[in-house]
Amino acid sequence: MTVELRAKVPDGPIEQKWERHRFELKLVNPANKRKYDVIVVGSGLAGASAAASLAELGYRVSCFCFQDSPRRAHSIAAQGGINAAKNYQNDGDSVWRLFYDTVKGGDFRSREANVYRLAQISVDIIDQCVAQGVPFAREYGGLLANRSFGGAQVSRTFYARGQTGQQLLLGAYQALSRQIGLGNVRMYPRTEMLDLVVVDGKARGIVVRDLVSGQIRSHPAHAVVLATGGYANVYYLSTNAKGCNVTATWRAARRGAFFANPCFTQIHPTCIPAHGVHQSKLTLMSESLRNDGRIWVPKQQGDARRPGDIPVGERDYYLERMYPSFGNLVPRDVASRRAKEMCDAGHSVVPGGHGVYLDFRDAIQRLGQPLIAERYGNLFEMYERITGENPYEVPMRIYPAPHYTMGGLWVDYNLMSNLEGLHVIGEANFSDHGANRLGASALMQGLADGYFILPYTIGDYLARTALPPLDEGHAAFQQVEAEVRERTNRLLGVQGATSVDAFHRDLGRLLWDRCGMSRRREGLEQAIGAIQELRERFWTDVFVGGRGEDLNQALERAGRVADFMEFAELMCEDALQREESCGGHFREEYQTPDGEAKRDDSRFSYAAAWEWKGAGAAPRLHKEPLAFEHVHLAQRSYK
Amino acid sequence: MRLVLHVWRQAGPEVPGKFVRYEATDVSPDMSFLEMLDVLNETLVARKEEPVAFDHDCREGICGSCGLVINGRPHGPQRATTACQLHMRHFTDGAEIWIEPWRARAFPVLKDLVVDRGAFDRIIQAGGFITARTGSAPEANAVPVPKRDADRAMDAAACIGCGACVAACPNASAMLFVAAKVSHLGSLPQGQPERYERVVRMVATMDEAGFGACTNHGECMAACPKEISVDCIAQLNRDVLHATLRPPREGQHWSGAA
Amino acid sequence: MSRVDALTQSLIGKKVVMAGSGLVLLGFVLGHMVGNLKVFLGPEHFNAYAEALRTLGAPFFGRGQLLWIVRIFLIVAVGAHIWAAWVVTRASWAARPAGYHALRLVETTYAARTMRWGAVIILAFVTFHLLDLTFGPANPAFIPGDAYHNVVATFQRAPVAMGYLVAMGTLCLHMYHGIYSGFQTLGLNHPKYNAARRGFALVFSLVVALGFAAVPLAVLTRAVR
Numbered sequence A: 001m002t003v004e005l006r007a008k009v010p011d012g013p014i015e016q017k018w019e020r021h022r023f024e025l026k027l028v029n030p031a032n033k034r035k036y037d038v039i040v041v042g043s044g045l046a047g048a049s050a051a052a053s054l055a056e057l058g059y060r061v062s063c064f065c066f067q068d069s070p071r072r073a074h075s076i077a078a079q080g081g082i083n084a085a086k087n088y089q090n091d092g093d094s095v096w097r098l099f100y101d102t103v104k105g106g107d108f109r110s111r112e113a114n115v116y117r118l119a120q121i122s123v124d125i126i127d128q129c130v131a132q133g134v135p136f137a138r139e140y141g142g143l144l145a146n147r148s149f150g151g152a153q154v155s156r157t158f159y160a161r162g163q164t165g166q167q168l169l170l171g172a173y174q175a176l177s178r179q180i181g182l183g184n185v186r187m188y189p190r191t192e193m194l195d196l197v198v199v200d201g202k203a204r205g206i207v208v209r210d211l212v213s214g215q216i217r218s219h220p221a222h223a224v225v226l227a228t229g230g231y232a233n234v235y236y237l238s239t240n241a242k243g244c245n246v247t248a249t250w251r252a253a254r255r256g257a258f259f260a261n262p263c264f265t266q267i268h269p270t271c272i273p274a275h276g277v278h279q280s281k282l283t284l285m286s287e288s289l290r291n292d293g294r295i296w297v298p299k300q301q302g303d304a305r306r307p308g309d310i311p312v313g314e315r316d317y318y319l320e321r322m323y324p325s326f327g328n329l330v331p332r333d334v335a336s337r338r339a340k341e342m343c344d345a346g347h348s349v350v351p352g353g354h355g356v357y358l359d360f361r362d363a364i365q366r367l368g369q370p371l372i373a374e375r376y377g378n379l380f381e382m383y384e385r386i387t388g389e390n391p392y393e394v395p396m397r398i399y400p401a402p403h404y405t406m407g408g409l410w411v412d413y414n415l416m417s418n419l420e421g422l423h424v425i426g427e428a429n430f431s432d433h434g435a436n437r438l439g440a441s442a443l444m445q446g447l448a449d450g451y452f453i454l455p456y457t458i459g460d461y462l463a464r465t466a467l468p469p470l471d472e473g474h475a476a477f478q479q480v481e482a483e484v485r486e487r488t489n490r491l492l493g494v495q496g497a498t499s500v501d502a503f504h505r506d507l508g509r510l511l512w513d514r515c516g517m518s519r520r521r522e523g524l525e526q527a528i529g530a531i532q533e534l535r536e537r538f539w540t541d542v543f544v545g546g547r548g549e550d551l552n553q554a555l556e557r558a559g560r561v562a563d564f565m566e567f568a569e570l571m572c573e574d575a576l577q578r579e580e581s582c583g584g585h586f587r588e589e590y591q592t593p594d595g596e597a598k599r600d601d602s603r604f605s606y607a608a609a610w611e612w613k614g615a616g617a618a619p620r621l622h623k624e625p626l627a628f629e630h631v632h633l634a635q636r637s638y639k
Numbered sequence B: 001m002r003l004v005l006h007v008w009r010q011a012g013p014e015v016p017g018k019f020v021r022y023e024a025t026d027v028s029p030d031m032s033f034l035e036m037l038d039v040l041n042e043t044l045v046a047r048k049e050e051p052v053a054f055d056h057d058c059r060e061g062i063c064g065s066c067g068l069v070i071n072g073r074p075h076g077p078q079r080a081t082t083a084c085q086l087h088m089r090h091f092t093d094g095a096e097i098w099i100e101p102w103r104a105r106a107f108p109v110l111k112d113l114v115v116d117r118g119a120f121d122r123i124i125q126a127g128g129f130i131t132a133r134t135g136s137a138p139e140a141n142a143v144p145v146p147k148r149d150a151d152r153a154m155d156a157a158a159c160i161g162c163g164a165c166v167a168a169c170p171n172a173s174a175m176l177f178v179a180a181k182v183s184h185l186g187s188l189p190q191g192q193p194e195r196y197e198r199v200v201r202m203v204a205t206m207d208e209a210g211f212g213a214c215t216n217h218g219e220c221m222a223a224c225p226k227e228i229s230v231d232c233i234a235q236l237n238r239d240v241l242h243a244t245l246r247p248p249r250e251g252q253h254w255s256g257a258a
Numbered sequence C: 001m002s003r004v005d006a007l008t009q010s011l012i013g014k015k016v017v018m019a020g021s022g023l024v025l026l027g028f029v030l031g032h033m034v035g036n037l038k039v040f041l042g043p044e045h046f047n048a049y050a051e052a053l054r055t056l057g058a059p060f061f062g063r064g065q066l067l068w069i070v071r072i073f074l075i076v077a078v079g080a081h082i083w084a085a086w087v088v089t090r091a092s093w094a095a096r097p098a099g100y101h102a103l104r105l106v107e108t109t110y111a112a113r114t115m116r117w118g119a120v121i122i123l124a125f126v127t128f129h130l131l132d133l134t135f136g137p138a139n140p141a142f143i144p145g146d147a148y149h150n151v152v153a154t155f156q157r158a159p160v161a162m163g164y165l166v167a168m169g170t171l172c173l174h175m176y177h178g179i180y181s182g183f184q185t186l187g188l189n190h191p192k193y194n195a196a197r198r199g200f201a202l203v204f205s206l207v208v209a210l211g212f213a214a215v216p217l218a219v220l221t222r223a224v225r
């Protein structure tokens, strides 16, 4: 039997759906809120804002993160900014335009109603953050400043120097901290969720490992919220923090939650190229750099001259050439793929490796160094710190890197998974960004979910659902705890000869080649076989070391890599199944003569939600058809 | 490059630790300091020894997880740079490097180079916030904020909570961290209503945690990867003074931590 | 929490107490230094001045009364200063039970690092100084009431003069960091004047220390007999 996916999108005109839905949602009587335990896994923008808001409403919240403090969640690394349809610049922005841009930018693989709601809520987010003391950039008049950001033709991006994610997260972290201080939230840092507990078909708690003592414990609750971020680290080298993982969402998937569009991954065009085998992660240079920087490669292949010595006539500003109207501001997937093509064609500016120039010479001449320093100072410093080159003098060298994952656990309009009681917010879910995310819209989504959507919709679930009390003594928890212990011991027991990182590196290289910026059938089929072999080797040859009842970072990584290895296979399955090119998913077989992604709306205008069928068994595909009533389907064109 | 490392190894909070000497070979100058430690750990694993535990996550100098005292300098020799952003090109071939954890009573060592910085979270929980219930916010542009104030707030808000200030301070004082948050929130109109209650509560929690007193050495500022200025400390002191000397307002209600 | 408690309970409050009492002490040493310079005007002037100190406030106050009030004020200040210093120092020592293999200091000054031991030296100095020139036991040639004679007599003993000079050096350092530190503690900072604060501290402490030092030097060099 195939479960039909009920997105529960309310009817009525799109502008009124959310308003009306909020009215129709059942409310929990304030006196009863205290009686409900809600688990929030994750303290990033989505998790922290949700935990704080739920606690303010009166729920008893427990919040978990694997870092030593909730303030260190990966959201902290976001640089560029956050979108909102405030139209402060009076340049023709509006909720409709943000909605339209996001659906189009997502290459028509997202759910219209969700995206419209996101655009509506975007304006409240800015108000909320300013009230919390987020020091957004301001104009001399004291009003909020904006910049235009990757792919947008209006200036709707709010920013705090190059540390927007940090400032937004600190705002949410401080709201969360206040609730912790008041005793409304119990915070569990250095605690990793290793499994989800399902009772009578409903998510009723999680099993965690205390990363300091190594103890494995159960936490029952009435509802579980996953805000555990993206899985770009499946590629090993990515712009994500080292700890980012798929464990929480993948474990939930193994318990019955559907995983949607896993192959929709975003490769960010402007990152610092890798330097060697020991490279542990890739550093993003905010996309905002593309506003003033010009991307080019030497026309002549393998041109060894220093960039300064190459006359303008012999430079190929290929994005400006191919996309006259958007130029360097084309969406990420386009910019990334074109860079790859240029380098594959031998124009790389990194000897032997992969890289193109991002040049500020003209901008500095036009605007003067002080203004450029004011806009990008800390990014330039970061670049120089890492590469030892001064971007005020020589152009930056950049190359695409895995950055964001549009795929995630499937959720309905209420952000609840097909698995009742399991809610998924932020990058961890699949909603809103379709096949490609526009710059500065992930922060927006994380905060929209956490501050303004989940707090309403979760109440509706709790009010509607009969949830018998239970505690960690319940058989289901005992069962899952036992499984988690068993798995941990197995990892420690292998006692092989190869380090966890070595396996992760192999897996990453495999995916980057076969399921990265561009994909083709044979490659994917090979990858699936190779991943299975790699997994076999992992379970027979990995060496973890140390003990389970102790702070053991190798063990933490081993568990995550083990999950990546299972998940990677699903990623390839999904990429294989989607015989079209859309957004971040580029199938070489399906492209227009001039190399643009070729969508196939007749066959693939759906979200692919995968049901785990157990190890070895083929996962089952469920399709949520996507209808586009307001943004008429069109081939994206940035020419 | 070839390096001689003296790394602090400590099995747990209660057990005594000691320096262990390691040789790191084939280190490339382009590696970050943490990548150098990764390589060391790989070799330890190959020898079936337990790898060195150290905190890290973003490796971009923004999350504040990493924290090592490198040759007596928190985050190492390069100014305004976290350990994860420090690159080996700043060391000479054959150099000896001493690697220690933050050392402060308020930051107990958990294992090897990993310490517990929970005290910082408790200080924020005590008052390091602006009370703004979700949904209660006025229109963002209703209150203009002079660019100068916004910039000053941002300068202070750049703190990543790494704890290097405490590690560098001869008194193991947390003043710079607390001052950074107090200056950030105190520089904005939104932060005014709770300004003085905030500072009193944060300072009380800071003292309880067992940090030392600031005698204005300025080492914290030199070690701070975000170059938070000791001017913030002066502002913190000023606010504490004001909070204790000003007449308490009538019927004042603090909505913050109970 | 009463406001006084608030001040005395927090470590910052104790630093404020130190700064406040320090300020009083600074005022005292400045005045005392200026008074001492009357040595150069000869015995009459100097003794007259010493006498004047005692008859200060007459006729409203009896002989020495106002002086005693001032002395008590001073003693309280020194007491508060030392108490605060002691508590603050203990807190800081307790804050780092396990020391570093090496902590490289890059920003702080010699003055800042020597505050505590310097303070002890100053304390020892003041004690000796009182026994020497106020009460006499430490000064064989002591003649009550003849301050000029006592001063000259004591500094004719080269070791004593040397000791005084060392003490003045210590005091100079203590005041140099003390003044800057005090500005910070009282929150008296402004981007415009921050550099000036160091300058002021330097000038003030040098003037006071050199002013004091002038007397023993003069006696040693026979300029004053």
Ligand SMILES: Cc1cc2nc3c(=O)[nH]c(=O)nc-3n(C[C@H](O)[C@H](O)[C@H](O)COP(=O)(O)OP(=O)(O)OC[C@H]3O[C@@H](n4cnc5c(N)ncnc54)[C@H](O)[C@@H]3O)c2cc1C
Pocket: A041, A042, A043, A044, A045, A046, A047, A064, A065, A066, A067, A070, A072, A073, A074, A075, A076, A077, A078, A079, A080, A081, A082, A164, A165, A191, A192, A193, A194, A227, A228, A229, A230, A239, A240, A241, A244, A245, A247, A248, A284, A403, A404, A425, A426, A427, A428, A439, A440, A441, A442, A443, A444, A446
């Ligand atoms: C370098 C970089 C720059 C970016 N810049 C921008 C930008 O300019 N604009 C923009 O809109 N977006 C940007 N993004 C994307 C955006 O930052 C993320 O998509 C967003 O912050 C994700 O937030 P989140 O709350 O969903 O997850 P995260 O912030 O990743 O938080 C995940 C949380 O889950 C916890 N967690 C994860 N797994 C477990 C587990 N198993 N057990 C317990 N806890 C767990 C973690 O501890 C963490 O607290 C950027 C991303 C990167 C990598």
Ligand code: HEM
Pocket: B214, B215, B216, C015, C016, C018, C019, C021, C022, C023, C025, C026, C029, C081, C082, C085, C086, C089, C112, C115, C116, C119, C120, C122, C123, C174, C175, C177, C178, C179, C181, C182, C183, C185, C186
């Ligand atoms: C005439 C003598 C003295 C003067 C003028 C003086 C002045 C000062 C001043 C202005 C400060 C700065 C307070 C602050 O940091 O906010 C200070 C600090 C201090 N004083 Fe004194 N003081 C004197 C004597 C003493 C004595 C006798 C002791 C103790 C035995 C002492 C111990 C200290 C200590 C430990 C500090 C803290 C230093 C620091 O902030 O690093 N001082 N002093």
Ligand code: HEM
Pocket: C029, C032, C036, C050, C051, C053, C071, C122, C126, C129, C130, C133, C134, C147, C151, C164, C171, C212, C213, C215, C216
């Ligand atoms: C070379 C330098 C100094 C000289 C020549 C000097 C001289 C004197 C003399 C003559 C007296 C006695 C006055 C009287 O009894 O009428 C005196 C008292 C005193 N001096 Fe000094 N002094 C010097 C430095 C200092 C310093 C540096 C301090 C403090 C740090 C100090 C603190 C005192 C105190 C506290 C008294 C007692 C005052 C009183 O009687 O109430 N002196 N000094």
Ligand code: SF4
Pocket: B158, B159, B160, B161, B162, B163, B164, B165, B166, B176, B177, B180, B220, B223, B224, B225, B226, B227, B228
């Ligand atoms: S003030 Fe500087 S050193 Fe201290 S925690 Fe913040 S960033 Fe780290």
Ligand code: F3S
Pocket: B168, B169, B170, B171, B172, B173, B174, B175, B176, B213, B214, B215, B216, B217, B218, B219, B220, B221, B230, B233
């Ligand atoms: S180093 Fe320490 S003494 Fe004060 S100025 Fe910084 S906290």
Ligand code: FES
Pocket: B055, B056, B057, B058, B059, B060, B061, B062, B063, B064, B065, B066, B082, B083, B084, B085
């Ligand atoms: S690892 Fe994040 S700051 Fe160093």
